[in-house]
Amino acid sequence: MENIPVYCEVKNGQREITSIHPSIDYILAETQGIIVYQEQVMQIAQVMAGYSLGGADLLRRAMGKKIAEEMAKERPKFVEGAMKNGVDKKKAMEVFDLLEKFANYGFNKSHAAAYAVVSYQTAWLKANHPVEFMAGVMNCDIHLTDKLAIYFQEVRKGLSLEWTPPCVNRSQATFDVKDGKLVYALGALKNVGVEAMRLIVEGRGEKQFATLYDLARRVDLKKVGKRPLEMLARAGAFDALDRNRRRVFSGLDALVAYSAAIHEQKASAQVSLFGEAGDDLPEPRMPQVTDWLPAERLAEEFKAVGFYLSGHPLDDYLAPLKRKGVMTLDEVLEQAGARGAFVGKMAGTVAGRQERKSARGNRFAFVQLSDPTGQFEVTMFSDTLEAAREHLETGSQVVVQVEATMESDQLKLLGRSVAPIEGVVADAGGSGLRVFLEQPDAITLLANVLERAGREVPKGQRIARGPISICLMGEGLPGEVEIDCGADWPVTPQIKGALRSLPGVIEVEEV
Structure with missing residues (x-):
C-alpha cells in the first residue's frame, strides 16, 4: 500500500x-x-x-x-x-x-486486470449514480447489520445523500431509490426477513395504508409475525400511521388478532350482510400510553436497526460536553491528522465489547462506541478495562480519555480511563432553557416533567440548574409571548430531551 x-x-x-x-x-x-x-x-x-x-x-x-x-x-x-x-x-x-x-x-x-476493470466500473457508478450505487451495495449485504452501519455512514456523512427512513407506506422490502432519495429497506431491520416484508409491500400495492386498522385488513399480520412487527414499531416504520411508537408496540397483540379474524373470515368465503367479509368486526382499542422518551425511542430503534437512524443519544449532550473540552470523532480525526498523536477526551454510546486474553494471560478489550458524527473503536488494556468494565455495558454513555494516533490513514485509539457521562457534564454549567410551544395546553405537561425531574434528583448528586422560560407561538396569540418560570430548574440533557418530546413543543434551545 x-x-x-x-x-x-x-x-x-x-x-x-x-x-x-x-x-x-x-x-x-x-x-x-x-x-x-x-x-x-x-x-x-x-x-x-x-x-x-x-x-x-x-x-x-x-x-x-x-x-x-x-x-x-x-x-x-x-x-x-x-x-x-x-x-x-x-x-x-x-x-x-x-x-x-x-x-x-x-x-x-x-486477476489484477479483472479487478482493475471492476474497480473502475464501481468507482464510476459511485461517482455518477451515488444513490443507486449505495442502494445496490446495501442490498448485497442486507442481512449484515455491521456492514449496513458502515454503508449508511457513507450515505449520510461521506456522500451527504438524502434518505427516507423505514416506512410501511414508502419502503420496499429491499433498498430502493425514489425521487433521488435512498429509501431504507423494511427487510434490512433485524429479525424481520425480506419475504415477510414483501407481504406488507404486496398488501399496500398502489394505495398507501390509511391507518393501522387499514393495514391489518389488507395484510395478514399473523403471516408477517409478531416479532417482525415489533421491529417495525421500534424502527418507526408505522410512524406515518401512528407516531406513538410505544402505543403501536403495546397494541400489536390486539392488532394481529384483529387481522387474523378478518382474514379467516375472508378465507371461509362467508358473506356479511353489512359488506365484505370482516368489515363488520369492531376495531380493537389501542392502549392509551405515553410515547417513549427520546432516549428510550433511540434505544428501541437501535434494537431494530442495529445503529441509530433518527438521532443519537448524545445529541442533547453536545453543548455541555463541548464546554468540558470533550471532542467528537470528527474533531479527533482532524486533530490526529494534523498532529499525528495526542491525548484527549471523547464521548460515546457503547455499542459492543469484545474481550480477549493476551499471551501473558492479561485481559484486554476492543470497545465499539458511537457519537453523532460516527462510529469508532477503542482498545483498552487490562488496568483500564478492570477499572471501567461496569461502565462498558451496551447502551452506556461514557467519556473516554484516549491516546489517538494515525497509522496508514487509520485512526487508532487507546483508552486510558473511562467515566460515566453524567458525572462529567454535571458541573458543565452555563445555561438555562427556552421552550417554544405552539399550544398553551402543553404548559401543564411541561410543568409535570420539571416537577418530577426536581423530585427524582438523587440525594447528594451534583446537577446543572438554570432558568427556564416558555415562548408561546401558536395561532391566535398576540405574537411571541415569553413566560419566565421564576426559578432555577434542573437543565440536564435528559430533561432537555424529555421536554422536546412533549406534544405541542416545537423546540428546546439553550440560553
Missing part, C-alpha cells in the same frame, strides 16, 4: 524509477519499478537466482501462503543461486525480502 503513491508519481513523471537491480529492471518496467504481479515474482526468481519455472511457482506459493518452513528452505537457495549469477549476497537478501513482502498480497496479472 505504501508504494501506491510512488507508483502514481513515477507514472506521472514526478520522480524517476528506482532500480532494484539491473538484471531485473526490465521485468518491472511496466509497473514503474514496483513488484505488483505474481508472475514478476516468478520471473525474478528465474532470472536472478536461476530457478526453474516449476521451482519459481513453488516459491510463489510458499510466499503467498506464508508457509514458514518452505520459506526457510527457499531463502538460502535463492541467495546461493543469485550469487552464482554475480549478485552480491546482501543485495540478494534484500531482493528476497522484497519478493516475500509483495507476494503476500500480489495477484496474478489476469
